[in-house]
Amino acid sequence: MHIPDGFLSGGVLGATALGGLAVFSVSSARLKNSPPERIPLLGAAAAWVFAVQLLAFPAPGGASVHLNGVLLCAALLGPWSAALVSFSALLLSALMFQHGGLFSLGANFINIGVIQAFLGFALWRLRPAASSALVIGPLLGFLSGLACAVELYLSGRLASGAGFLLLAGAQAAAGLAEGAVTASLLGALSRLKPGLLRLERV
Amino acid sequence: MKLFYAVLLLSFLAAGLCAHGVSGRAISGGAGLEALYADGEPLSFGEVKVYAPGDAAGPFQRGYTDRNGRFLFSPDSDGRWRLEINDGMGHGLVREVLVKKGAVISSGGPAVIPVPVKLLSGLGVIALLSGLWLHLAARRRLKAAGKA
Structure with missing residues (x-):
């Protein structure tokens, strides 16, 4: 779901860049004066998001999907923190390895960071239990895949119908794995480090 | 004379029948790319569009990567050929292949x-x-x- 440069039309690039920039600006402002105790946690969260996005799973048709790691960050640290962490990981991937484009960073940030951080956190708050991630994960995967499909469709890169279903369905399947990993990590943290589940969620 | 016209007619018919025949010959070389995911797995059976130098209107060729993520084509002119590979999942890459005097100079991609x-x-x-x-x-x- 890391859209490379050259895939999206100018209009889609502009709209997603503006949206992504707005979320990035607000999240930076909110986290600017974070206490020093919180910064290593944000760094660890960025490392987690960066690392899991490198691990891909085969999807039907020879394609590949990967975990995003944002749901865990949103549940532990809050939506603005998860969004900023996701942006950092995406920027790093694009700059260092051309994994996702620089011009399409806004689109990738919205698909992976913004949707998963804010919607994930909103759904998590409804029932903050580890098992909730099993349901939230596939739903977030589906919605992220759908957003990606819409952007590709609007840019003339994806035929409607089967392409939409294939992309969103594959991301929902990846979301199942994401939900399972998140649920097991949250379960383990609640036993081993319960304090991490009581952090201020920004 | 009748025999002559009959032979002439038959030869026209035979030529007509042969007009849709297809012959083939093996070729080698060409330009291309190998598409790999971030974890080194090949981007198999991804959709490929090849654009000729200075012709962005429509693709010169369409096709798919093979199971090893490779795609080859035969450029018919020098210049920067643009290849777009799309796996239909939002992943893909856009690369230029520089062709000079019929030979590939560089694919412009980063090292794996x-x-x-x-x-x-x-x-x-x-x-x-x-x-x-x-x-x-x-x-x-x-x-x-x-x-x-």
Whole structure:
């Protein structure tokens, strides 16, 4: 779901860049004066998001999907923190390895960071239990895949119908794995480090 | 004379029948790309569009990568050929292949970096940036404490 440069039309690039920039600006402002105790946690969260996005799973048709790691960050640290962490990981991937484009960073940030951080956190708050991630994960995967499909469709890169279903369905399947990993990590943290589940969620 | 016309008619018919025949010959070489995911897995059966130099209107060729993520085509002119590979999942790449005097000069792509190297270098940069941020935040707190 890391859209490379050259895939999206100018209009889609502009709209997603503006949206992504707005979320990035607000999240930076909110986290600017974070206490020093919180910064290593944000760094660890960025490392987690960066690392899991490198691990891909085969999807039907020879394609590949990967975990995003944002749901865990949103549940532990809050939506603005998860969004900023996701942006950092995406920027790093694009700059260092051309994994996702620089011009399409806004689109990738919205698909992976913004949707998963804010919607994930909103759904998590409804029932903050580890098992909730099993349901939230596939739903977030589906919605992220759908957003990606819409952007590709609007840019003339994806035929409607089967392409939409294939992309969103594959991301929902990846979301199942994401939900399972998140649920097991949250379960383990609640036993081993319960304090991490009581952090201020920004 | 009748025999002559009959032979002539038959030869026309035979030529007509042969007009739709297809012959083939093996060719070698060409230009192309190997598309790999970030973890080194090949981008198999991805959709490929090839655009000729200076002709962005429509693709010169369409096709798919093979199971090893490779795609080859035969450029018919010199210049920068643009290849777009799309796996239909939002992943893909756009690369230029430079062809000069019929030979491929460069594919313009980055070197393939092993995942452990990517992981270590990325985590190193994140640790560096987090440490820098932590240093600045701690200094700000110390200053504030000093003023108080």
